[in-house]
Amino acid sequence: MGFFTDSLGRQTVAQKPNAPILGWALFGAASFMALEERNRERLRLASSVCLGVWAALEVISGQSGFRRSSGALTLSWLLRKVR
Template sequence: MKATAEPTLFDRFFRDPEGNIVIAQKPNLPILIWGATTALQFLNFGGKFQTGLELVSFGILFTWAWLEIFQGVNYFRRSLGLVVLVGMLALSL
């Protein structure tokens, strides 16, 4: 019986369960919505609509970061979610 090699730190950090190196991936729905609401904020509608865009943008990015932390395919993606979440909270204080 042949023993399998223990995965290295590099493997754990950058590889998904199938063995592919994953740093970036195609955008998922939360990132697409966040991008759209962030782009719309540059039009500066003002008032309640602008505030609504800011809230939706923050909420969607928070959701994406949370999902990455707990469902990211590797440690890099989970770390990325944590960095984004901590950065968002730090900037909102």
């Protein structure tokens, strides 16, 4: 199994987006359009939560080393951002 392939030899870098990553993108885009700061902050938080869920899922069940590493790096970045 290579860094970019799963146990069956299939390339796993680019895959169809799942719900958490779509939520991250949609909430993130909506935060730019929100008129009130309170709403912008709530949408940014929802976006970050979705990204954290995606990252945790990739660390736990990512199909390749690349995807697990991407999840771990994203989780570490989010945790540093919280401090």
